[in-house]
Amino acid sequence: MTYLLICVPFVLVSTIIAVISLRRMPAGTRARRALAVAIGAAVLLALTAVFDTVMISAGLFGYAEGTRLGATIGLAPVEDFAYPIAAVLLVPAVWTLVVSPRRGSGRPERAPHTASDDDGRAS
Amino acid sequence: MTGFVYLGALLASIGAMALVDARWRLAFWRHPWAAAIAVGTGTALLLVWDLVGIGFGVFFRGDSVWATGVLLAPELPVEEPVFLAFLCYLSLVVVLGVERLLARRRPVDGSSATTAAGAAGGAGVAGAAGAVGPSATVDRGADAAPEVRA
Numbered sequence: 001m002t003y004l005l006i007c008v009p010f011v012l013v014s015t016i017i018a019v020i021s022l023r024r025m026p027a028g029t030r031a032r033r034a035l036a037v038a039i040g041a042a043v044l045l046a047l048t049a050v051f052d053t054v055m056i057s058a059g060l061f062g063y064a065e066g067t068r069l070g071a072t073i074g075l076a077p078v079e080d081f082a083y084p085i086a087a088v089l090l091v092p093a094v095w096t097l098v099v100s101p102r103r104g105s106g107r108p109e110r111a112p113h114t115a116s117d118d119d120g121r122a123s
Numbered sequence: 124m125t126g127f128v129y130l131g132a133l134l135a136s137i138g139a140m141a142l143v144d145a146r147w148r149l150a151f152w153r154h155p156w157a158a159a160i161a162v163g164t165g166t167a168l169l170l171v172w173d174l175v176g177i178g179f180g181v182f183f184r185g186d187s188v189w190a191t192g193v194l195l196a197p198e199l200p201v202e203e204p205v206f207l208a209f210l211c212y213l214s215l216v217v218v219l220g221v222e223r224l225l226a227r228r229r230p231v232d233g234s235s236a237t238t239a240a241g242a243a244g245g246a247g248v249a250g251a252a253g254a255v256g257p258s259a260t261v262d263r264g265a266d267a268a269p270e271v272r273a
Contacts, residue, residue, distance in 0.1 A: 003181045010172045036222040043217055044210075059187035060129060060202075067181040083172070084210065087165055091211045092218040095161035099154050 002067040007082035014090035021093035024102060033096070037088055044084035052076035128189040133205045140209075140216055149219045150212070158215060165211030170204055 018037070022030050053074030055061070063077060071078045144150050150158040176182045177198045184190075184198045193201040 002179050003176065006172070006175050006179060006181065010168060013168070032222055032225050033218075036218045036225060039221045040214065040218040044214060047213075055129075058129070058189050059185040060190055060200075061185045062183050064180050064183065067179070083169060084214070086172075087169065087210050087214040088218060090168060091161045091165040091214045094164045095150070095154070095157045095215055095219070098157035098160050 001069065003063070003077070003079040004069055007079055007086075011082050011086050011089075014086040014093075017097075018089040018093040021096045024100070025096070033092070037092065040092075041085060041088045044088050045081055048081055048084045049073045049076055052080050125188045126191045129187070130191055130202050130205065133202060133209050137205075137209050137212060140212055143220075144216055147220065147223065149223065150215045153219075161215055162208060162211045165214070166204060166208045169207040169210065173199065173203060173207070 022033060025033060053076055056075040068077045068079060073081070141151070145152045150161075173182065174196070177196075182198060184194070184200050190200055190202055195201055195204070
């Protein structure tokens with residue numbers, strides 16, 4: 001259980017930043033990014049299942065008994081899959097926030113996002 | 124002699140991915156600072172995560188013949204930050220690469236941005252309309268167009 005609980009705050013932070021970056025995109029770009037993140041996550045999870053197993057069987061690292069849920073995919077503990085999930089949420093989101101910073105400055109973070117607002121952003 | 128296999132494999136993978144990045148101008152070859160900040164932030168977060176795990180006694184370093192055995196901190200081998208940077212860089216390249224592919228398949232998305240983005244938008248339409256082979260350079264226009272407004 002310990003390992004799973006450790007994962008929670010990091011995945012949560014990554015998810016929040018991903019949502020913030022999505023909310024700042026125009027509608028078309030947002031849909032495309034969401035799909036790209038989903039496909040990217042599938043790719044990374046598959047790679048993790050393979051290479052985490054390879055790395056564990058090579059003896060590169062190990063896990064203390066009693067800290068894991070116990071379920072594994074290959075040799076990889078299910079908690080390990082939180083790492084690629086956090087990475088695929090966080091890293092492209094930070095990239096986007098740096099590339100296209102928020103337009104204007106007075107707009108509240110939680111302002112309702114209307115269709116006309118999205119159109120406005122694209123023009 | 125085998126101690127550098129893991130570190131070498133990581134560096135070779137990062138190098139190969141940099142070639143992909145450079146060829147299709149996805150991340151560091153598109154917005155170097157944004158890529159550096161994104162990969163740096165991700166690596167830092169995952170490293171803190173590792174340290175918390177080590178602190179709670181979840182992880183320990185294996186005594187592998189494939190690792191250098193050099194430690195940055197107790198149970199934290201020198202390879203770990205390299206691996207985490209690799210994972211973050213891979214995430215960025217995969218997502219931005221898939222995004223590029225989706226933009227090529229659905230030019231509608233690109234064209235909404237092209238109306239305003241002028242020359243870059245025009246290039247995007249050209250890329251969407253034609254080119255089968257060396258279209259990567261043109262497609263970049265379509266994909267980059269939404270960022271032109273920034």
